[in-house]
Amino acid sequence: MTLEEARAAFPVLERFAYLNAGSAGPFARATVEAMRRHLDGDLERGRSGRPYFDEMLELRERLRARIGRLIDVSAENLALVDSTSRGCSTVLAGLGLRPEDEIVTTDVEHFGLLGPVHASGARVRGAVDAAGRPAARLSAAIAAPRSPASASRSGMAS
């Protein structure tokens, strides 16, 4: 897919430079069509019963496999979550961090990441502040972690 084709998948980009990719990110045409098809089915058939449940589970498996192929990751290493914030908190909870672990981050992160970071149990070190100190300072802080654990975990960003 070329950049032009990717942009064309999002009709709103014909009118705006759309900079929000989080909670209020733009919809692709194919996404809305799939949602409409699914909702029409829900409207006609209802949303319960064994076949409905089995289909939902199968759809999830197919989606995980498809995303996995796109980013070259096996489906068993992919989890579907309902938001970026949920993804950040799921990953951080799974790391089992302790006070001797250290996370290097900035104070300009979205709370969807900062909240789970501060609730993780690890020590948190801010390397860049909103006053616009250079990103190079963050790179230097990551390159010189204070604890071994922070070295492998500091690359996380929302």
Ligand SMILES: Cc1ncc(COP(=O)(O)O)c(C=O)c1O
């Ligand atoms: C950088 C960034 N991270 C995370 C989020 C939160 O996204 P979500 O609503 O999917 O949890 C947002 C929301 O706009 C965001 O801008």
